[in-house]
Amino acid sequence: MEMTSYSSPKGGFVATSANQFLGWGRKYSLFLYPFITACCGMEYMSAACSHYDIDRFGAGLPRFSARQADLLLVAGTITEKMAPVLKQVHEQMCLPKWVMAFGVCTCTGGFYDNYAVVPGIDRIVPVDIYVPGCPPRPETVLDGLIKLQEKIQNSEHSLT
Amino acid sequence: MDQNSILDRVKKEFPDLVLETHSRLGQDTVIISKSGIVEIARFLKEDEKLKFNMLADLTAVDYWKEKPRFEVVYHFLSMENKLRLRVKARVEESDCEIPTLSGLWPGANWYEREVFDMFGIRFTGHPDLKRILMYPDFEGHPLRKDYPKTRHQPLVEYRELNLHGNENTTTSRKKEND
Numbered sequence A: 001m002e003m004t005s006y007s008s009p010k011g012g013f014v015a016t017s018a019n020q021f022l023g024w025g026r027k028y029s030l031f032l033y034p035f036i037t038a039c040c041g042m043e044y045m046s047a048a049c050s051h052y053d054i055d056r057f058g059a060g061l062p063r064f065s066a067r068q069a070d071l072l073l074v075a076g077t078i079t080e081k082m083a084p085v086l087k088q089v090h091e092q093m094c095l096p097k098w099v100m101a102f103g104v105c106t107c108t109g110g111f112y113d114n115y116a117v118v119p120g121i122d123r124i125v126p127v128d129i130y131v132p133g134c135p136p137r138p139e140t141v142l143d144g145l146i147k148l149q150e151k152i153q154n155s156e157h158s159l160t
Numbered sequence B: 001m002d003q004n005s006i007l008d009r010v011k012k013e014f015p016d017l018v019l020e021t022h023s024r025l026g027q028d029t030v031i032i033s034k035s036g037i038v039e040i041a042r043f044l045k046e047d048e049k050l051k052f053n054m055l056a057d058l059t060a061v062d063y064w065k066e067k068p069r070f071e072v073v074y075h076f077l078s079m080e081n082k083l084r085l086r087v088k089a090r091v092e093e094s095d096c097e098i099p100t101l102s103g104l105w106p107g108a109n110w111y112e113r114e115v116f117d118m119f120g121i122r123f124t125g126h127p128d129l130k131r132i133l134m135y136p137d138f139e140g141h142p143l144r145k146d147y148p149k150t151r152h153q154p155l156v157e158y159r160e161l162n163l164h165g166n167e168n169t170t171t172s173r174k175k176e177n178d
Helices: A018-027 A040-048 A084-092 A102-106 A138-153 B005-013 B033-045 B109-119 B171-178
Strands: A004-006 A013-015 A031-036 A071-075 A099-100 A130-133 B018-024 B027-030 B054-063 B070-078 B083-093 B097-099 B122-124
Touching: A004 B054, A018 A138, A031 A040, A040 A071, A040 A138, A071 A084, A099 A102, A099 A138, A102 B018, A130 A138, B005 B018, B005 B027, B005 B033, B005 B083, B027 B033, B033 B070, B033 B083, B033 B097, B054 B109, B083 B097, B109 B122
Parallel strands: A031 A071, A071 A099, A099 A130, B027 B083, B097 B122
Antiparallel strands: A004 A013, B018 B027, B054 B070, B070 B083
């Protein structure tokens, strides 16, 4: 974020643009909804716990109501039977909202190339960041999160 | 009872219903005609020397282009006598049904629903034969060899994918709304 600091004898202040300020605020306070259906959930847990500590990036507070979340973190295989649930959860989230496809099953369906599994959750909901891997290492997850934060910082924000 | 003598005993008891037996790597198998499944299963369960008190598995195989096409496979376990037995029965595609075992082992109920769901084999006398894994609107039976490998039956309409352009994500959609 571009900022200019000013100081005077009566106190300092910072000037920036509203767009950049909102982006900065939003990228460091992601409330995530962990939509976990399979083994990638274990990898999410290790990314979230103290060793890798996703909270360092401001995404440490999982909300188990979609209405309180900004980031839908879809980890695990999404079957055709589960797809309506995922779509409904995504619709329940308030704007602005982002979606992370966590693991190769959510990115493309992975090796489940069959009748039962959705070939990538982008067929159901719009996806902002794809984190491949089976499952992805916690480093990959954090890298994906940082890339998502860059995307949030560089996108248009409005107060309405 | 000795593991080897199960086959002889079943053969002697049901000479008309048992078509073939074989034993390999300690796994005894009886191939029977499907009309005798309940009778033989009751004998296996209730005979004092066998007491197959557990139905360990019930599944099916699709031998596409063979006749008869399907084979229903039962795995029985006697926890009391430490015995195992596999029973197989062939099922024709034109007469795709076999009597249920849910009256003998309540656990057969869901196994048979799964076999019905995946292969379309009907179990006559089953109390509630409906799909168990796939959704009710699903057409066909996915583990049949003639089910197209790439056929999906989505419950929600798939989005159009534009893999090389801008995806319709939150950011770009907000611009459209402004």
